[in-house]
Amino acid sequence: MAEVTKRILEAVGLNPARFRIDWASAAEAPRFVQIVTDFTEAIKKIGPLGEPEGLDKETLKLRLAAARELCTKNRFRAAYGNLARAIKKEGDYSPESIARKVEEKLVPLIKKELLEAEIKALLAKGPVSIETLLSKTGASQEEVTAVLEGLSKRGQVVREGDLWQPKTS
Amino acid sequence: MAFEPKILSFFCHWCCYAAADSAGVARYQYPPNNRVVRVMCTGRIDPRFIVEAFYVGADGVLVGG
Structure with missing residues (x-):
């Protein structure tokens, strides 16, 4: 779970150190205090969300909305579950x-689904050109084209000249 | 003004939450930046929760088991 979450944050463009998982038993109050203090200090050092990562508010919202979308996708959930089962079967839990x-x-799937969700969100606002998609998502030309082709094959988007827009039935 | 981060914490009812409780009883000092969500077990936590926390503006997420 922790590893997957960190990879998602990385794909979004956030510092994975913003998320931490740690353990303290009910009897370990001093250790608990230590964990909370350390983590707060670490976050203070990293700074406000998105700022040190160079993401403006709009991009951050777009990316995180895409990540939210990703987490509810059945394809992602199935892959996540299958991986957990495979690890359990092998019994190798080393980090x-x-x-x-x-x-x-999972990482290729995460990246692809994130990009797809971002493109869908951008297209929902109206027709956009490939250039705009490239600059807003920060992905490469091939990646964006592949997603657009996939979407148009499934009949979800149409191309008109240089612009792409969602298909209205 | 210094940056005061907003941190969302998910604490297990039986471990970290109880530890937080006893830390309070023993009057240990720790930073007030945490907003705590109690879960019945750390295993309940899903990547979705953490993404959602960042989406609504948390600067950091701590999971305590």
């Missing part, structure tokens, strides 16, 4: 092996 598996199985 390295989990990180490797997540990188292999």
